[in-house]
Amino acid sequence: MEDVDHLAHERSKAQFDVEEMKIVWAGSRHAFEVTDRMSRLVASDPIFRKDNRTLLPRKELFKNTLRKAAHAWKRIIELRLTEEEASKLRFFADEPNFTELHWGMFVPFIKGQGTDEQQKKWLPLAYKMQIIGCYAQTELGHGSNVQGLETTATFDPLTDEFVIHSPTLASSKWWPGGLGKVSTHAVVFARLIITDDRDYGVHGFIVQLRSLDDHLPLPGITVGDIGNKFGSGAYNTMDNGLLRFDNVRIPRDQMLMRISQVTREGKYVQSNVPRQLVYGTMVYVRQTIVADASCALARAVCIATRYSAVRRQFGSQNGGVETQVIDYKTQQNRLFPLLASAYAFRFVGEWLKWLYTDVTQRLQAKDFSTLPEAHACTAGLKSLTTTVTADSIEECRKLCGGHGYLSCSGLPELFAVYIPACTYEGDNVVLLLQVARFLMKTVSQLPSGMKPVGTTAYLGRVEDLMQCHSTVKKAEDWLNPSVVLEVFEARATRLSVACAQNLSKFAKQEEGFLELAADLVEAAVAHCQLIVVSKFIEKLQEDIPGKGVKEQLQTLCYVYALNLLHKHLGDFVATGCITPKQASLANDQLRSLYSQVRPNAVALVDSFNYTDHYLSSILGRYDGNVYPKLYEEAWKDPLNESVVPDGYHEYIRPLLKQQLRNARL
Numbered sequence: 001m002e003d004v005d006h007l008a009h010e011r012s013k014a015q016f017d018v019e020e021m022k023i024v025w026a027g028s029r030h031a032f033e034v035t036d037r038m039s040r041l042v043a044s045d046p047i048f049r050k051d052n053r054t055l056l057p058r059k060e061l062f063k064n065t066l067r068k069a070a071h072a073w074k075r076i077i078e079l080r081l082t083e084e085e086a087s088k089l090r091f092f093a094d095e096p097n098f099t100e101l102h103w104g105m106f107v108p109f110i111k112g113q114g115t116d117e118q119q120k121k122w123l124p125l126a127y128k129m130q131i132i133g134c135y136a137q138t139e140l141g142h143g144s145n146v147q148g149l150e151t152t153a154t155f156d157p158l159t160d161e162f163v164i165h166s167p168t169l170a171s172s173k174w175w176p177g178g179l180g181k182v183s184t185h186a187v188v189f190a191r192l193i194i195t196d197d198r199d200y201g202v203h204g205f206i207v208q209l210r211s212l213d214d215h216l217p218l219p220g221i222t223v224g225d226i227g228n229k230f231g232s233g234a235y236n237t238m239d240n241g242l243l244r245f246d247n248v249r250i251p252r253d254q255m256l257m258r259i260s261q262v263t264r265e266g267k268y269v270q271s272n273v274p275r276q277l278v279y280g281t282m283v284y285v286r287q288t289i290v291a292d293a294s295c296a297l298a299r300a301v302c303i304a305t306r307y308s309a310v311r312r313q314f315g316s317q318n319g320g321v322e323t324q325v326i327d328y329k330t331q332q333n334r335l336f337p338l339l340a341s342a343y344a345f346r347f348v349g350e351w352l353k354w355l356y357t358d359v360t361q362r363l364q365a366k367d368f369s370t371l372p373e374a375h376a377c378t379a380g381l382k383s384l385t386t387t388v389t390a391d392s393i394e395e396c397r398k399l400c401g402g403h404g405y406l407s408c409s410g411l412p413e414l415f416a417v418y419i420p421a422c423t424y425e426g427d428n429v430v431l432l433l434q435v436a437r438f439l440m441k442t443v444s445q446l447p448s449g450m451k452p453v454g455t456t457a458y459l460g461r462v463e464d465l466m467q468c469h470s471t472v473k474k475a476e477d478w479l480n481p482s483v484v485l486e487v488f489e490a491r492a493t494r495l496s497v498a499c500a501q502n503l504s505k506f507a508k509q510e511e512g513f514l515e516l517a518a519d520l521v522e523a524a525v526a527h528c529q530l531i532v533v534s535k536f537i538e539k540l541q542e543d544i545p546g547k548g549v550k551e552q553l554q555t556l557c558y559v560y561a562l563n564l565l566h567k568h569l570g571d572f573v574a575t576g577c578i579t580p581k582q583a584s585l586a587n588d589q590l591r592s593l594y595s596q597v598r599p600n601a602v603a604l605v606d607s608f609n610y611t612d613h614y615l616s617s618i619l620g621r622y623d624g625n626v627y628p629k630l631y632e633e634a635w636k637d638p639l640n641e642s643v644v645p646d647g648y649h650e651y652i653r654p655l656l657k658q659q660l661r662n663a664r665l
């Protein structure tokens with residue numbers, strides 16, 4: 001097969017230093033070097049092959065995942081990889097499996113909620129994978145409403161143990177990843193009941209589920225997989241599980257006791273910390289999901305951009321070549337805002353990581369003041385970025401026309417793997433309602449002179465923002481960060497204040513929350529979009545080296561903001577932040593920005609530095625050699641192993657003969 005770069009011409013048009021942009025995308029030169037090395041290590045190892053995933057029956061698929069996870073662990077040990085390198089290796093191995101929950105939830109939960117002694121006991125075992133853990137919170141009948149969980153942990157003072165029990169079918173744990181077939185241990189969320197029969201609400205407990213000798217469930221434990229999920233391959237590599245307890249006894253010291261304790265005498269002692277810290281692992285994971293959203297979105301956009309540059313339709317003159325579909329303004333209008341969103345989510349993810357680190361340090365110093373904001377930001381941004389990413393992967397599939405529907409485009413599996421992110425770690429609507437509560441609380445405290453800080457600081461300028469009108473007079477006026485920021489702040493303020501005013505008409509606030517939920521969600525979305533826009537603008541204040549790199553990012557930042565403005569025109573115009581004329585100027589400016597993105601589009605997706613292995617897409621191949629490879633791939637399908645298909649003699653031949661006989665009669 002010829003070895004040429006079909007996208008070389010596209011790459012030659014780039015007006016910026018791609019190598020420097022790769023470093024901006026990665027976050028630092030060090031991060032770039034680690035990701036680059038780990039992605040190549042995985043790509044060159046045949047055990048991490050994944051092109052056959054959608055064709056394997058579940059049992060084989062799952063066994064193969066176990067093999068890959070074991071191999072990944074072997075390589076981590078052999079190569080003495082650091083924690084950072086190991087997590088990148090697992091990321092590029094790109095197959096959801098139990099290790100995500102072990103490293104991503106079980107270990108962080110023990111770190112966050114265990115006492116020093118508990119950490120000393122459990123963490124070394126977990127770090128060496130001598131035990132494998134999962135996070136068992138959700139139940140068959142209860143997911144979003146964590147306070148409604150039914151599993152009980154009753155203290156028995158006679159034996160100094162907790163008795164873990166599933167009182168109803170609805171209380172069966174249901175969904176935890178890694179639980180179904182692999183985990184030896186789980187962090188189990190259960191209602192704490194002490195001898196006085198008082199219910200102290202949900203707490204976390206470490207429970208051993210399976211024998212470390214023969215992997216059989218321990219007495220009183222019923223455990224299994226919940227069954228096949230959406231799509232082929234995809235998330236079916238994960239053993240999401242079900243779990244029931246029949247009066248299972250665990251020692252008292254297996255309740256995670258950093259936040260609250262039960263003494264030997266059965267006394268409940270609450271440390272001087274907010275009870276919400278028991279939800280801390282969710283805050284941590286939501287923050288990582290935002291960073292992952294930019295990766296998944298970038299992946300889909302990389303495929304759609306490269307293919308749009310390869311694919312040609314219509315426009316041939318005098319027998320010449322047809323037009324590249326990326327040159328159609330409609331294609332640009334659908335694709336470039338997604339490209340801009342990938343960068344926007346990357347930077348807001350970076351900032352959220354900083355916020356999380358900051359709040360963690362404050363918590364250690366017993367400063368809990370920024371916890372509500374950290375909860376609102378992680379919940380809101382998790383919701384916003386995963387919703388957009390899930391929708392955008394589907395849009396990228398459509399941008400690739402018919403070929404996007406082929407498994408080998410990589411998009412159907414990416415979609416199937418990604419969409420549950422809108423549900424896990426908190427249903428996206430439920431999370432936006434949490435943001436709305438935070439906003440309503442902030443607005444209600446304004447009259448008392450309380451100065452909002454952090455991401456709600458803009459609400460401190462409520463009087464100005466309720467009245468301001470954009471000064472834009474011509475299209476280029478939109479290319480000004482303060483002009484853009486002001487309209488996003490004004491829209492978010494006006495939607496929040498309108499909700500607060502409507503809420504005040506209800507005698508009972510909770511009734512108002514139920515009735516106005518749809519408006520509250522819109523106000524929360526406006527607030528979250530403002531955060532993303534403002535963090536993109538803040539990123540541009542940094543010193544960004546490399547020829548043309550900052551200019552490209554500026555263009556993408558305006559594409560991101562002006563496209564949002566266009567999509568939510570109703571909000572911006574109805575709340576009087578901008579006039580219809582200014583909206584139309586924003587649209588003119590957006591079109592002209594697309595022309596600036598166009599020559600750089602392929603280079604901007606090259607800057608993600610994804611290997612062909614990670615992309616696993618024929619349409620998104622680096623060399624753009626799409627048609628020969630599609631043709632080759634078709635012949636690899638098991639259906640093409642024989643010229644005449646199995647079933648011909650049973651079903652096709654008799655049918656044809658019957659039709660022939662009928663025709664003769």
Ligand SMILES: CCCCC/C=C\C/C=C\C/C=C\C/C=C\C/C=C/C(=O)SCCNC(=O)CCNC(=O)[C@H](O)C(C)(C)COP(=O)(O)OP(=O)(O)OC[C@H]1O[C@@H](n2cnc3c(N)ncnc32)[C@H](O)[C@@H]1OP(=O)(O)O
Nearest residue numbers: 137143144145146147276279292296375414417424425426
């Ligand atoms: C082939 C291609 C491969 C591509 C791969 C691509 C991507 C993969 C990416 C990532 C993989 C990542 C992860 C692995 C996958 C899945 C793991 C999933 C795990 C789970 O889902 S675990 C279960 C998660 N469950 C939830 O999230 C439940 C949601 N519900 C809640 O959080 C709460 O119940 C609630 C909705 C927040 C309500 O809380 P509740 O206490 O009942 O009520 P309120 O009265 O509303 O709140 C009281 C008070 O507390 C504050 N609060 C609430 N939550 C928090 C918190 N987390 N932190 C701090 N504060 C919190 C709330 O604001 C209230 O405060 P007030 O001041 O108003 O009193």
Ligand SMILES: Cc1cc2nc3c(=O)[nH]c(=O)nc-3n(C[C@H](O)[C@H](O)[C@H](O)COP(=O)(O)OP(=O)(O)OC[C@H]3O[C@@H](n4cnc5c(N)ncnc54)[C@H](O)[C@@H]3O)c2cc1C
Nearest residue numbers: 135136137138143144175176177420423424425426427429
């Ligand atoms: C792939 C996958 C992996 C998972 N992994 C884990 C895991 O490892 N560990 C674990 O413990 N859990 C896990 N979960 C469970 C997950 O956390 C829950 O599914 C999630 O929290 C949503 O809860 P739910 O299923 O109860 O949805 P529900 O709350 O029943 O939601 C159903 C519908 O009701 C709406 N709704 C619910 N409450 C409200 C409200 N107050 N106001 C308005 N609308 C509302 C929602 O928006 C949604 O449309 C996983 C789930 C999936 C899909």
